[in-house]
Amino acid sequence: MSQRRLHLNAFLMNVGHHEAAWRLPESDPFAATRLEHYVQLAQAAERGTFDSVFLADSPAVRADVGQRPAVGLEPTLLLTALATATSRVGLIATASTTYDQPYNLARRFSALDHLSGGRAGWNIVTNATVEAARNFNLDELPTHGERYRRATEFVEVTRKLWDSWEDDAQVGDKSGVWAEAARVHPIGHRGEFFSVDGPLNSPRSPQGAPLLVQAGSSEDGKDLAARYAEAVFTAQQTLNEGKAFYADLKQRATEHRRDPAEIKILPGIVPVLGSTESAARRKESELTDRIVHGYALERLASTLGIELGEQDLDRPLPDDLPGEDRIETAKSRYTLVVDLARRENLTVREIIHRLGGGRGHRTFTGTPEQVADTIEHWFTAGAADGFNVMPAVLPAGLDDFVDHVVPILRARGLFREEYEGRTLREHYGLCRPVNRFAADAGSASRS
Incomplete structure (x- = not known):
């Protein structure tokens, strides 16, 4: 049996996750609209053999633009550009089920998966802000329960659309058969929130379906994750809280007749690194003083x-x-x-x-060895399958993690030395999903 290995995702946000990172003398306050900034970050994560990079999103201005950066570029467009600057690292973007339509979202992520060679992932969120609601013809935020009912149906429709072309439905026979029409399926969905005929207007993507990620930890959020998610970004402050969340979600997956190993749980960690503990504390103080x-x-x-x-x-x-x-x-x-x-x-x-460091995610200030120790402890204690790494300052914090923490994790046999696969699913140790229409046809032929 192969040794269990860590999974690492790099959460890329502006010039860092700390609220005051943009005010440091070395920070570029306009970096969030510059492609070269994100290329540098994605290439650093790939140099560190991270499983993936991740871009969050909210379709609204949520910050006071007079006091901090408030840029939110559309993430799938940005990740498509990053796909041309990288070759292995996975590319995960947030998209809301409350303010989107399944057909549009399915097309965007299918396109990203095709163009990246199978490296796309969708972080499923319901978006919990009234600011966003008022950008989409709503006066108030839909209730929590309604948002999650819609999210459940939204994911079901999207998965059907990704399956609407069977594998190898494209033939490209120049005698006159471009595709086998019988293997391209309408989905005929009719539900509480959506009516979608299908099929999608692009063939099944390299991964079969983009990786599904989820980031809400409410009771409804955990249930959605247990049903669909293949990776979960979460926030816990203590080891015991992390272990409880981990055990709960794995049990919920079992209740949904899923293998709990199919869900990778990645708590957020905001590392502030220094060559000594006192040097790391000085960095932390420089940030805190600028909040x-x-x-x-x-x-x-x-x-x-x-x-x-x-x-x-x-x-x-x-x-x-x-x-x-x-x-x-x-x-x-x-x-x-x-x-x-x-x-x-x-x-x-x-x-x-x-x-200030990570909006509730666990901030850890110390040396590379100390950060590696806490990562290993959570990993071996049953609180994590890996970590959502959220550097307080970018790009310096990600470079420091790649150059100083990753080698320690590799030396301990906890993290890969090099990529072993090409797709995001392969990085996370997940199988390519079976097409539901092909599976249905196979079941019918055997009955």
């Missing part, structure tokens, strides 16, 4: 569903917070923040500083 409290207060208040002002900075959170059941936005992030604040008795200012 703009006005914007951070606004985002924290939005997450918690309360009003907060400058007068609250040195107070703990109020006792009468709304419960998670009253939150219609990001339920799991609300609970993470409240639990962190109560567990460590933090003031609002201290919460802002703790969230």
Whole structure:
């Protein structure tokens, strides 16, 4: 039996995940619209044999543009450009099931998979912001339950569309047969939210279907992941929380008659690296000192569903917070923040500083050996199949991780020395899915 190996994804965000990264003297505040910036990052991840790179997305301006960068380039378009600058690393993009249509999304990701040679992945989100809702003819955010019902149907329709061409339906016989029409299928979907005839207007892609990723940790989010996801990006602050989430999701997958090994769970980690622990702490302090409290207060208040002002900075959170059941936005992030604040008795200012690095993902400041130690510990303790690496500062933080942490993980036998496959599914150790129409035809012929 081959040794279990880590999976690493590089989460690329602007000039770094720390709220204040753009204010460092060495940072380029305009990098987020420059292709060469992302090419440099993707090539660094590929040099480190990362499984994938990932671009988040929200179809709205969510930041105060007066206080921090607020650029959100359309990710599948950007990843298509990155596909030409790389050859192995996987390419994952967020797309919302609330503000898109299955046919359009299926086409985009199928195109990315074809053009990249089988390296596309879709991060499924419902998008939990009222700002986005008001860009799509809605006055308010749809309820949490409605968003997840729509997401479930959306994924089903998209998967049917990706299967609507059987493998090798294209023939290219110049005697006059370009494709076998009997192997190209309408899907005839009629449901609560969507009516889609199909088929897709592009053949089945190299992976059979792009990798499905999910990033919500609410009860509905975990159920969606257990049904469909092949990789899960999540946020846990402690090892015990990580182990509980890991065990819960693997059990849910079993209940959906899936092999739990088919779901790779990757908690987020925000590494701040230094040659010594004190050097790493100085880097962390340089970032913390540059946090703009006005914007951070606004985002924290939005997450918690309360009003907060400058007068609250040195107070703990109020006792009468709304419960998670009253939150219609990001339920799991609300609970993470409240639990962190109560567990460590933090003031609002201290919460802002703790969230500044990764919005609730675990920040780890230390030497490369210490970061490698915590990664190995979570991996071997049953809390992770790998990590969603979220450098506080880009590109420097990703280069440091590739140059100093990856060699340690390789020396310990935890991470690949080189790529062994070409597709994203192969990187994650996953099989190419069987086409449902071909499977149905095979079942019928045997009955």
